[in-house]
Amino acid sequence: MRRRTALALLAPLATLTLLGAEPAIPGVVFQITTTHHTASPPRTEVGTMEVEGPNLVMAVQSGSGEGRMIYRGAEREMILEDHENGTFTRIDEETIQRVAGQMNEAMAEMERMLENLPPDQAAMVRRMREQGMPGMPGMDAMTRPERETRPTGRSETRNGYSVDEWEVLEDGVVVQRLLVAPWDDVDGGAEAREAMTGMVEFFESFLEAMPQMPGGPMIQNPFRNMDVTGGIPVWTGEIGPDGSVERESELTSSEQRAIPASNFEPDPSLTERPLPDMGGR
DSSP states (O other): OOOOOHHHHHHHHHHHHHTTOOOOOOEEEEEEEEEETTSSSOEEEEEEEEEETTEEEEEEEETTEEEEEEEETTTTEEEEEETTTTEEEEEOHHHHHHHHHHHHHHHHHHHHHHHTSOHHHHHHHHHHHHHOOTTSTTTTTSSOOOEEEEEEEEEEEETTEEEEEEEEEETTEEEEEEEEEOGGGSTTHHHHHHHHHHHHHHHHHHHHHSOOBTTBOSSOOTTTTSSTTSSEEEEEEEEOTTSOEEEEEEEEEEEEEOOOGGGGSOOTTSEEOOOOOTTOO
16 A cells, blocks of 8 residues: 655646646545354455445445446436346446335325225324334334444554544444545545545435335445545444444455456446336336
8 A cells, every 4th residue: 555656646647737638536445354253164365345436336235146336327227237147237326216105105195095995004104103013024124223422532653544433323233333434544545535425425315315214224335435534444343232243344455456347347247137016016
């Protein structure tokens, strides 16, 4: 993670200025090592996240197989690849509005059905819906835990970074710990911030377009920890009920270099599969 000297940076910049061109902003490749401590023996996986400009691509788990998640900031779209099934799904602004409309219509249809029930039965169904109905498909997930992210006030050095500790709580119980470094302290961090925060904001807009259930949003933002702390998590630990770390992910290296534009395109061998209608139409 060597930092280039000011002289090394100024030389190509001066040349490009004389030629009337703008200097290219390099991409950055982060290597992330994840250890699953609940496996016996513990299982370790090494993955990468590539970022250039407003675009980001990373490997993700898709069902029982591997896939990729691509975020294209300029187009404001997310592409989810499923290599096991040979397909990919594109989520853009149009998709968000379509799905939101379908879900709102489904909820309106449910309310129309309730209006045709006797008042006592309709009241019981509404009460069960607000409290969640364990065991009923789609209903027990409506009540979400209250989630809070807060600093602990503790600091340390982790893998060469000066970090602050944050913790994530659900209904008052710590479920995750984060060690967060300032963006500028990580090689390529400043360049990556635009794409990472853009992806968080894009998914938040997706959630905001969805109808709100009584217990909160049906889906939580899986990217919520990116920049929620004002920096980049260089270590994340998933905490089990007994307080032990069940899974940990650590930023083990970062390298600034150009990334081919094709890396941010869906795999040409895959077939596009539109997001299915939420209303089942």
